[in-house]
Amino acid sequence: MSYLQQRIRSFGFAIAGIIAFLRSEPHARIHAVATAIVIAAGCWYRLPGSQWIALLLVIGLVWVTEMFNTVIEKIMDHLSPEYHPAVKWIKDVAAGAVLVAAVIALITGCIIFIPYL
Numbered sequence: 201m202s203y204l205q206q207r208i209r210s211f212g213f214a215i216a217g218i219i220a221f222l223r224s225e226p227h228a229r230i231h232a233v234a235t236a237i238v239i240a241a242g243c244w245y246r247l248p249g250s251q252w253i254a255l256l257l258v259i260g261l262v263w264v265t266e267m268f269n270t271v272i273e274k275i276m277d278h279l280s281p282e283y284h285p286a287v288k289w290i291k292d293v294a295a296g297a298v299l300v301a302a303v304i305a306l307i308t309g310c311i312i313f314i315p316y317l
């Protein structure tokens with residue numbers, strides 16, 4: 201298999217991962233709806249490029265943290281299905297990362313959209 205074929209194959213696995221995440225996680229579908237609404241609002245208000253960059257960065261931040269949080273939960277459930285304080289710490293910190301990203305995204309959204317309302 202050539203280098204290019206390997207890269208295309210890896211890209212296919214990454215797309216399959218995104219589809220698996222969307223299919224299995226209700227949170228992911230809520231993020232998808234919220235992302236669509238925010239992008240539609242951005243188009244409606246014809247946001248300038250700098251505001252689009254800020255918006256896309258925080259949307260990406262929320263998606264990436266949520267995906268890694270889900271991966272961490274799945275790893276822990278696989279490795280240690282029974283209760284363990286270390287698992288609680290790991291899952292709670294991972295969930296905290298999602299909360300940080302969501303709060304940053306909410307504040308950014310308010311800064312961008314409130315002046316248009």
Ligand SMILES: Nc1ncnc2c1ncn2[C@@H]1O[C@H](COP(=O)(O)OP(=O)(O)OP(=O)(O)O)[C@@H](O)[C@H]1O
Nearest residue numbers: 227273280281282283284285287288289291292295
């Ligand atoms: N094996 C475990 N040992 C210790 N605490 C756990 C364990 N599993 C879950 N917990 C605790 O319960 C909380 C919820 O865990 P859970 O895996 O259900 O995630 P969740 O945040 O409800 O996410 P989701 O709804 O996406 O499954 C964790 O944040 C952690 O505090």
